[in-house]
Amino acid sequence: xxxxxxxxxxxxxxxxxxxxxxxxxxxxxxxxxxxxxxxxxxxxxxxxxxxxxxxxxxxxxxxxxxxxxxxxxxxxxxxxxxxxxxxxxxxxxxxxxxxxxxxxxxxxxxxxxxxxxxxxxxxxxxxxxxxxxxxxxxxxxxxxxxxxxxxxxxxxxxxxxxxxxxxxxxxxxxxxxxxxxxxxxxxxxxxxxxxxxxxxxxxxxxxxxxxxxxxxxxxxxxxxxxxxxxxxxxxxxxxxxxxxxxxxxxxxxxxxxxxxxxxxxxxxxxxxxx
Amino acid sequence: xxxxxxxxxxxxxxxxxxxxxxxxxxxxxxxxxxxxxxxxxxxxxxxxxxxxxxxxxxxxxxxxxxxxxxxxxxxxxxxxxxxxxxxxxxxxxxxxxxxxxxxxxxxxxxxxxxxxxxxxxxxxxxxxxxxxxxxxxxxxxxxxxxxxxxxxxxxxxx
Numbered sequence: 001x002x003x004x005x006x007x008x009x010x011x012x013x014x015x016x017x018x019x020x021x022x023x024x025x026x027x028x029x030x031x032x033x034x035x036x037x038x039x040x041x042x043x044x045x046x047x048x049x050x051x052x053x054x055x056x057x058x059x060x061x062x063x064x065x066x067x068x069x070x071x072x073x074x075x076x077x078x079x080x081x082x083x084x085x086x087x088x089x090x091x092x093x094x095x096x097x098x099x100x101x102x103x104x105x106x107x108x109x110x111x112x113x114x115x116x117x118x119x120x121x122x123x124x125x126x127x128x129x130x131x132x133x134x135x136x137x138x139x140x141x142x143x144x145x146x147x148x149x150x151x152x153x154x155x156x157x158x159x160x161x162x163x164x165x166x167x168x169x170x171x172x173x174x175x176x177x178x179x180x181x182x183x184x185x186x187x188x189x190x191x192x193x194x195x196x197x198x199x200x201x202x203x204x205x206x207x208x209x210x211x212x213x214x215x216x217x218x219x220x221x222x223x224x225x226x227x228x229x230x231x232x233x234x235x236x237x238x239x240x241x242x243x244x245x246x247x248x249x250x251x252x253x254x255x256x257x258x259x260x261x262x263x264x265x266x267x268x269x270x271x272x273x274x
Numbered sequence: 275x276x277x278x279x280x281x282x283x284x285x286x287x288x289x290x291x292x293x294x295x296x297x298x299x300x301x302x303x304x305x306x307x308x309x310x311x312x313x314x315x316x317x318x319x320x321x322x323x324x325x326x327x328x329x330x331x332x333x334x335x336x337x338x339x340x341x342x343x344x345x346x347x348x349x350x351x352x353x354x355x356x357x358x359x360x361x362x363x364x365x366x367x368x369x370x371x372x373x374x375x376x377x378x379x380x381x382x383x384x385x386x387x388x389x390x391x392x393x394x395x396x397x398x399x400x401x402x403x404x405x406x407x408x409x410x411x412x413x414x415x416x417x418x419x420x421x422x423x424x425x426x427x428x429x430x431x432x
Contacts, residue, residue: 009276010276024392034338104336
């Protein structure tokens with residue numbers, strides 16, 4: 001149980017959610033709650049005074065094809081998303097995150113906005129040039145501000161959101177899930193573990209798109225790396241590694257091991273997409 | 275918009291019955307089941323979402339009750355091991371010795387029951403994906419695997 005006295009809100013609309021946040025600045029949005037419940041129980045350093053349960057906000061639960069795009073609500077659980085057949089690469093990536101019963105609670109938005117650095121669900125969305133719909137409290141007494149922006153424009157190591165801004169859903173163009181794809185994930189111990197490296201790649205018809213997490217300190221995609229791999233394939237590996245910048249080294253795996261792993265994964269991915 | 279603070283009374287539907295409990299919003303479902311409702315079948319293992327000993331079913335889906343706040347569950351049907359009465363999966367675990375110390379067993383059985391319900395036909399990849407959510411510190415996995423197979427046979431014969 002969580003030691004702190006917490007105020008719990010259960011809004012029915014996005015507007016109610018941001019209104020609750022405005023009344024309790026510092027409140028946290030809760031959907032699956034897997035990270036909030038465990039982090040707040042473990043340490044008082046995780047400040048939790050109020051949580052706003054957004055599971056019942058309809059816009060955060062969309063799961064539909066509309067207007068030539070696949071819309072995925074931020075409050076959908078990873079299991080719910082992975083059981084669909086609309087985005088095979090996303091399904092493959094989601095099935096590697098945590099374990100099945102955790103995925104029955106952990107949400108798409110929670111994976112991207114959480115504290116853990118891996119945020120693997122971001123990889124297919126970054127590759128697909130997804131957009132993000134959000135709602136944020138208006139300044140002073142103005143009404144809430146709704147926006148839709150490219151994920152890549154607001155993803156810098158993590159989702160960069162305004163105070164109180166709530167992610168409602170993601171949208172990807174329908175052609176993106178049809179692209180040939182490749183996904184590799186390696187862990188140190190069993191399949192249920194944090195990734196040493198996760199690589200996701202697609203061929204969009206014009207060239208390769210590449211995204212990585214685990215080996216990299218945060219989910220990473222760049223046009224420069226895409227261009228290198230599209231132009232020179234595996235021959236570009238030294239330049240790709242340089243463009244990626246410092247890779248992760250920790251108790252799970254050394255830098256050298258992760259570099260070797262990453263090279264093998266990229267080669268395998270390029271072969272898959274050839 | 276619902277708002278709860280301090281100590282609030284909530285109504286949970288547990289094992290088909292309406293149960294009232296006075297809870298703090300920060301109380302996990304696991305602690306409320308065990309300490310407010312006397313349902314001690316769900317076990318406190320890691321309380322970190324790793325071991326699966328606290329697994330219960332929420333609307334038929336297995337979840338780790340240490341990661342769920344009780345106040346989130348007012349609209350859901352909660353099933354604990356006490357809610358399974360001589361279920362084919364329970365029979366199979368007993369007959370196939372699908373346990374050793376028994377601490378992980380309630381969580382294993384609930385996850386297996388949901389698995390057999392969702393996937394009546396055996397599929398090694400699916401079984402592995404689902405059952406990886408639960409750890410047995412006694413490493414009694416062979417008995418558990420045999421119990422799962424036996425549970426499917428029993429369910430198919432019904």
